Amino acid sequence: MDAPAERKKLAARDFKSSIKPIWCPGCGDYAVLNALTKAFVELGRAPEQIAVVSGIGCSSRIPAYLSAYGFHGVHGRALPIATGLKLARPELTVVVTGGDGDGFSIGGNHFLHACRRNVDLTYIVMDNQVYGMTKGQASPTTAPDWEGSKLTPEGTGINPFQPLVIALASGANFIARVSSSDPVNIAQIIVEAVRHPGFSLVQVLSPCITFRPEQQEWRDQVRTASVDFTGDAARAARRLMTDDGFNVGKVLFKGNRRPFAPDAASESCSVTELDREFEV
């Protein structure tokens, strides 16, 4: 994409592609799509300065619905793809999108190391505590007593994965939780997340109205977190110890770790040289 010499101020709708979402009406992911387009406007970035990378799942369809560079990747592998892209093209704003199954189960190990590596990425996880695209199985964040799937008729019996705790322990530099019931707040937090250097995690409570219809009650259960962010990981950890998963709307943690950003230009080589490295 070539940037015109002088560009008019873009509107949120300019960041939407002509492809219409096929999500179920009422799905929380619509709010995230709208929030992303609003955030891109506020960030003042042009479509060709943004790349959105995803894995597999309902929420991972987002790159197709946006007018920016997009990569709909392999299941659980959005973070390594995005890491490679950011290191090769550090001038791009790289946003990673996906769901709880893609990010915390199939891609769980990549999640740990993306937090640890602290490359300047913003990872938005639309957490609905279920595999929606494959029609309703328990995911890593599903409560142990959820009996909605024939695969786990008596619940999983396993404690759910705690994304914010894991992110904090693994070294993520920015951690926040938001609710799809407030798309404008999501946009605001995404802007903060993108602007904060290093790896940013934004967990979005995004109901699956088809396979977890009871999640529609989340909008009445969430509350705006009572305290502002801390830069002290120990304090953030203490807050998470008493967290019930419904404190939303504010940043929990902003660290000051230096992002991993090797000088890609000085280490670049030609395609022929790369080919030679892979010769057998």
Added chain:
Amino acid sequence: MSPNKVAGKGRPRAIRSVPDLLAHALAIERDAEERYGELADQMATHNNTAAEDLFRRLAQIEGRHVTQIQQLCVGVELPQRAPWEFLWQGGEGPEAMDLASVHYLLSPHEAVQLALGHEARAEEFYRGVAGRARPAAVRQLALQLADEEAEHVRWLQDWLQHYPPQATGHDDPDPPMEQG
């Protein structure tokens, strides 16, 4: 629809100038036009043509309202606000229908009811602005905008007569099947 506890930010501050009120009005009407269009697309995707047609009509009406407000904005320098800096209660504009409130089997009657609620919220917003505004020009414009929303409310109340409630509710004879 229950109030959104996340979005509630207390009593809105006063809008003090006509350009600022126009900026708010433009954002409200654009959000509404886009949202109705978005909902029409959703219904089209799920083959609910009755609700789709209704949302398209609503999008057209809001589009005309956008044009009217744009005409009021000619020659006026509007203040730039981020989406979270507008002075209404709740995250999105009062007229933007809540994305979570719809269902793929939404009936036209339910769609009109939802729209009615949001048009009434918009009217309430403008009347609130008029009530708090000190400059007479702001108060006058806010009342004009409130009256326009009140007219939309009356249209929708009429529409309710044309779209009677459906007895079937959201029962799907071929529902999404849980697998595994």
